[in-house]
Amino acid sequence: MTSGLWELVLKGIWITVQLTVFSSALALAVAFAFGILRTHRLWIVRFLAGCYIEVFRGTSALVFMFWIFFVLPLMFSYQLVPMWAAVLALGLTYGAYGAEVVRGALQAVAPAQREAGVALSFTRGQQLRKILIPQAWPEMIPPFNNLSIELLKGTALVSIMGVGDTAFAANLVRLALQESAEIYTYTLLIYFVLAFVISRGMRALERKAKAGIGRPMEKPAARKPGAGVLQMLKKVDGKAVDPQHAGTRARSAGGDA
Amino acid sequence: MSSSEHNENSEHTNPAVDGSELIKFDNVTKRFGSKVVLDNLCFDVSSGKHVTLIGPSGSGKTTILRLLMTLMKPEEGTIKVGGHYLTHEEKGGKLVPAGEKHIREVRKNIGMVFQQFNLFPNMKVLRNLTEAPVHVLGLSKEEAEQRARELLELVGLTEHIDKYPSQLSGGQQQRVAIARALAMRPQVLLLDEVTSALDPELVAGVLDVLRDIAHTTDITMLCVTHEMNFARDISDDVLMFDAGRVIESGAPEKIFSDPEHERTREFLGAVL
Numbered sequence: 001m002t003s004g005l006w007e008l009v010l011k012g013i014w015i016t017v018q019l020t021v022f023s024s025a026l027a028l029a030v031a032f033a034f035g036i037l038r039t040h041r042l043w044i045v046r047f048l049a050g051c052y053i054e055v056f057r058g059t060s061a062l063v064f065m066f067w068i069f070f071v072l073p074l075m076f077s078y079q080l081v082p083m084w085a086a087v088l089a090l091g092l093t094y095g096a097y098g099a100e101v102v103r104g105a106l107q108a109v110a111p112a113q114r115e116a117g118v119a120l121s122f123t124r125g126q127q128l129r130k131i132l133i134p135q136a137w138p139e140m141i142p143p144f145n146n147l148s149i150e151l152l153k154g155t156a157l158v159s160i161m162g163v164g165d166t167a168f169a170a171n172l173v174r175l176a177l178q179e180s181a182e183i184y185t186y187t188l189l190i191y192f193v194l195a196f197v198i199s200r201g202m203r204a205l206e207r208k209a210k211a212g213i214g215r216p217m218e219k220p221a222a223r224k225p226g227a228g229v230l231q232m233l234k235k236v237d238g239k240a241v242d243p244q245h246a247g248t249r250a251r252s253a254g255g256d257a
Numbered sequence: 258m259s260s261s262e263h264n265e266n267s268e269h270t271n272p273a274v275d276g277s278e279l280i281k282f283d284n285v286t287k288r289f290g291s292k293v294v295l296d297n298l299c300f301d302v303s304s305g306k307h308v309t310l311i312g313p314s315g316s317g318k319t320t321i322l323r324l325l326m327t328l329m330k331p332e333e334g335t336i337k338v339g340g341h342y343l344t345h346e347e348k349g350g351k352l353v354p355a356g357e358k359h360i361r362e363v364r365k366n367i368g369m370v371f372q373q374f375n376l377f378p379n380m381k382v383l384r385n386l387t388e389a390p391v392h393v394l395g396l397s398k399e400e401a402e403q404r405a406r407e408l409l410e411l412v413g414l415t416e417h418i419d420k421y422p423s424q425l426s427g428g429q430q431q432r433v434a435i436a437r438a439l440a441m442r443p444q445v446l447l448l449d450e451v452t453s454a455l456d457p458e459l460v461a462g463v464l465d466v467l468r469d470i471a472h473t474t475d476i477t478m479l480c481v482t483h484e485m486n487f488a489r490d491i492s493d494d495v496l497m498f499d500a501g502r503v504i505e506s507g508a509p510e511k512i513f514s515d516p517e518h519e520r521t522r523e524f525l526g527a528v529l
Contacts, residue, residue: 110375112371112373112375113375113377115326115328115371115375116371116375116376116377118326118327118328118364119326119328119367119368119369119371119438120388120389120393120437120441121361121364121365121389121393121441122389122392122393123357123361124357126392126393130377130380130388130392131377131379134379135377135378135379212379213378213379213421214378214379214381214420214421214422214423214424
């Protein structure tokens, strides 16, 4: 491979990184907004948030990308740059997956924590900001890790719209060299390395988040399914779990995945 | 209890605190499905009194505290705290279910200590104590921290101010939880079986702190406990519950040594 071709690939990597970062940021915002709305006390709000999540989880990110790029201009006579059409499609789609992660983690926080918040007269918003989200956050990171890797690989879809990302560059190189084994092997490796970087970063974030709620990262052997703050509470009191709460705990522990 | 007469002679400025009925349950009924937990319950607690609720489990004691803390709502009847309806509002002469804001305003007068402590694991001890005073009562940070330090001294945990709850023993966590409730300067403190989740050797420390608070402050206490000696020490009144009703009430000396009701005798015979 010539240095010119390598330059092409490097530019592609840079586009892939940008796409991943921007789409993840949008997805994170969408995930929190809709995940929180899914726990709202009014059923209509929960219902509408649920509609959004179902629609975007149930449609293909690629088709949606095409739709934004080709159909939207027909309706509003406004053409998005392919790059931003891709960010919008990926962010909204993966945000819908993420919303379910946020909802699950919020609902897995021990109900007693919310009760303590009520007892101190915090408003619902304050309970969410000061108590529920900080405790749910460490539980969200491992599933978010999965989703961001999925999203990274999902960015390859933009090559179909002619955005010069890694996959697009790889294709050009293949055409130039009339040889596919080498460049596609490199491309696999490039995605793997990028995914690995995300994964390690998220792991560090998780460690930091757990320390922030006074909970060191547990060894895999000590970790039980559905463990979390609930587990910690149980460890502290050791016994005499109020039967009324025991039921709720068992449920939330189960629905944590 | 004639509140008006008491008011005239009083030096206190806040009539709500001073009215002898600080807490008033009026025909309160609470059901879980078809099970009646509280059955047309009427009782009141005067300002500054320490009242202990005893009775077999399932008799509705904890439900009373949870109703007062607005963790649940009664199906029928009204609760008044400091002269104000807790879960109702008067609008155009009619009683309607109260809005969130009204409930929060009345609830600020009530603090609660839970069986399982329920400290916030994401905050260090100091912030557990200052978060609500700063963001709910609007105290300055310095003021709130000053108050927190005083309270930590009261419960004997000054050196743990910078630790997370998970680094403390159960007894220490419960004492922090007591301090956290007091940091809001409530008129009423609800204690929900606060020693039931503790190892036996940690119980005494927590009870000592509560005795201290009972004897040195004029805070009104409503206490659900199985520690009968503690109840005898701090209570002005003991209410014996069975099946959602008060079947007997009176001074602790009377209830514990010479109960009138057969059911009370059975219960005390089983726990003492």
